[in-house]
Amino acid sequence: MILSRNFLKDYIDIDESIDITTLAEDMTKVGNEYDLASELIPATNLVIGKVIECVNHPDSDHLHCCKVDIGTEVLNIVCGAPNVREGIKVIVALVGAELPGGIVIKKGIIRGQESNGMICALYEIGIDKKFLSEEDKNGIHILDDKAPIGESPAKYMKLDDSIIDFELTANRGDLLSILGMAYEVGAIYNKKVRLPDLSHNEFGEDLNNSFSVKVNTDNCTLFIARKALNVTIKESPDFIRNRLIACGIRPINNVVDISNYVMLECGQPLHFYDADKLENVIEVRMANKGEILTTLDGNKRVLEETDIVISDGKRAIGLAGVMGGLDTEIVGTTKNVLIESAIFNNVKIRKTSNKILRSEASNRFEKGLDPARAYMAMERAVKLLEEYADAQIQTGKVVYDVTNKEYKEIDITVDDINSLLGTNITNDETIDVFRRLDFETSVKDNIITVKIPTRRLDISIKEDLIEEVGRIYGVNNIKGKLPVTPIKIGSVDKTDIEIRNKMISLGLNETLSYILIGDKDVHKFTSDEFEELKLLAPMTEEKNVLRYSLINSLYKIFEYNKAHYIKDVSIFEIGKGFWKKGDIYGEDKKLCCLMTGEYYLGIDTKKNVDFYVIKGVVEEVLDYLGYENRYSFVIPKNTISEFHPGQVAEINVNGDIVGVIGRIHPEISKDSVYVFEINLNKLLSKKVSKMKFKDISVYPTVNKDIAFTIDKNVTADEISKVIKKAGGNLLVNYKLFDIYTNQILGNKKSVAYSLTFGSNNKTLTDEEINPIIEKIIESLQKAFNAELRK
């Protein structure tokens, strides 16, 4: 909503010393934010001048050299406009003038000719081209002959206005009117609002005798119709045109302009029909499915049962609150006007306008309207039509009205106010706030009864009134304090943070990616079965579904970085993956990691990432979280086609698959890219025992290495299990430290383990250790045909 100060001044006195920015800031303090506060013509140093000489520029085919009389002197100005000529009065920007867009006028030489100023077009001094005539769009503005040389052109054109563009909150529909603004400004500056002049003459027979209104739907609660006869269609007077322009509405002709003017003034949208193109009845009803209406923008609309239509009993003539029909539109030849002032269901209007057009009118219907204003707007419209369109107003109005006529009354006490705001406001102060707002009050036994004006649809409970008191009293006058509540310790689960810090300590960089991905990717990197979650109305096809696996996101990040010549990428993220299974919608927190290129394993040891590096990261995280010795890496039962079939595993913790690890299939990426993903919801649901001290043995441990050849396909896991079992209690640790294959070994591989023996009770001797080693070797022989290498 754009507020014109000149418009506002009709209804309330504002001290001239309050500039437009101050007014905007004061409105902001009571809750009405603004985007822009400025002069309507935000240009400085403009004067009216007369072109007393205009010759073609010697070195240009389109420039003119003008001598312009500005009263105090005659200026040489080079002008490029096609319509500049001798004898016209023009707008001159003097040297030093600032024009919108940061242009500053300087003395200059244009192709060898002196130029001390600029002759301006209206759009150059800040009037949007959409408001201008063809001539003004294409050239400088020519003022009439009476324009006084040397004076302010803005003032002469009555464009010396200032405006505030407000961003209003959704509940304050009442502020979508200059009158509503006047009440608000009045409350701030303690001034009384003047109401608009509604006086007019009426002629002829009562309209009710010849015209009727039928409402056949609950979605219309008020419909008022009046007729204005014998109108003259012409240009509106300057003040109407200028105020419409200031408020951002394009002037068209006096009749159409008046409907917009009254809407701005009272907040009630009106619709004007060419009365001669209608039958003598108006019917308001819901549209029939498939019904067709050509709206005044020329589009054929196919209507639905949720659209409210206005009909003349024979056909639809308008989409209620949204747009009128083409064939009943006001045109240059219109003589008699039927005026509609109505209230329609805001939700229905919203639905229809979302489909067709969001307009100034539909916006007001959606926010809700005040029945009293609907009556006022009707009277105001006929008043202005009489005055500015030579209309004769037919006696009487046809009214359908089922609106609630009862005033809302709310009881409140200062205790209510003070306990919610934390203030010490007195009874008198409270009553004074309501007086400023023009709310009637009565007091009995400390209870203040407030009668809510019908314009304030937003006020319905006590808390709403407390808000009113708070904002007029001034929220910034309330001193902050901390709640007085019992001391307690806040609870927080820091597992995520611990995991994050662990990953960072391993040299990985944390990312934050979008959860929306393209539906072609959603089933990638997993063999899990789930239904994808697709957006009903996505912004783009690349972001139309919720991700399940974070690997998609991290892989995209890898691709981005690769495209930017970054080869070493070690990244991770904790985020959510989403799914649907049957009727159940779910989301799981997941830890995902991607590594490629070189990775620093600690002090000065650089290594190309391979499966074992990223496996090390997984183990490090699992061990850190307390799952040591409870997990294994298992070849997946189902193929996941995005992984290298020989370098992929499921991460199994206590018999449950909690994640996947592997190399991305070489067909997807030529680079060696490794990823893992762990479902943290699944993993962390597995209980971990408390960290507990174990006695440290005072006896030294003994290390023995063994090496053996074994079938190539026997896995390290299988070997380890046998060693562990055979080793018994005294084998405290065992570690695979070497695997190699060569041609001589053929189908076998050589494997070397380092075994550590120890006891809490004594130093072990060879006599005690050797039999264990023999047992291990025997078991390996038995299990895998392993041969000891000597």
Add this chain to the structure above:
Amino acid sequence: MKERIEQIVNSAKERINKIEDLQELQELKVRLLGKKSELSDLLKGLGTVAKEERPKIGSLVNEARQELEEKIGTAEKKLKEKVMNQKLEKEKIDITAPSTKITRGSKHPINRVIEEIQDIFVSMGYDVVDGPELETDEFCFERLNLPKGHPARDMQDSFYITDEYLLRTQTSSVQARTMLGNENKTPIRMICIGKTYRKEDDATHSHQFNQVEGLVVDYKEKNISLADLKGTLEVFMKKMLGENTELRFRPSYFPFTEPSYEVDVTCFKCGGKGCSLCKKTGWIELLGSGMVHPKVLEMNGYDPERYSGFAFGTGIDRLAMFKYGITDMRYLYTNDVRFLKQFDRKDNNF
């Protein structure tokens, strides 16, 4: 005899002085003081000396031994020092040469700010709670006094999956979940931090962003008031943005609070003087807040006659951008490794 001893001692001293090597000194020590040394021989030959002379000579020999032992000890110490010095000299390095680096990972700036906010509120006794990102219309809107068709739903163009399920547009959904889930209707002091989604994507809006939501509900007698909300947000913002940060409350409208306030903070770029970031106003709009709407309390099982409270929420992305001077919001979600790696150290406080 005495001369003989002196002669041995003098000649030994001369030899000791000449020695440059520890090994040689050891060998000399054996030759001078060992069983086969001249001094030992003298003692062995005491039998040939007159009986009364024996003790005298014996003590002379012992004195000579002692003198030589001391002399050798000093020489040994000197030589050891010399050897050590040579070793140290050899091991001298250029301490300005580059170190062997240990790689550090990095924490995303958004999560840094999230952790900081958690710490602030946990220290004030707030519980940190979590809620689903895939939310139902019921919790995201309806239980927050935003029935279907409410115009304020326009403020938040949402990503719907079905008519019922959507990506939460605000962490406020967790308010409803927390109140409804608290069966004994005990007082609540909680924050929820997480991802939120709205259908907008431009230079200053990302369709995915992060919010923190706070809710305090207590018995009416506790008089949880707007003043408490102001005080709480003052502590929060000053801690996040610096002690000189001022707050400005502006009445506003949110369906889930009444009264409602938008909160501006002193522009973090210009300190309130007015600049391009704050559009010359000196203020940056940062938080939404208010006193919990009685209907919201009621709809979620808290009798508005017995309880009252406040709620607030703010976006985290902008806080992170400010805190680290990130100039373009898109950096936050592009995940350029060169960007990520810059966040690899301990945060300093304001």
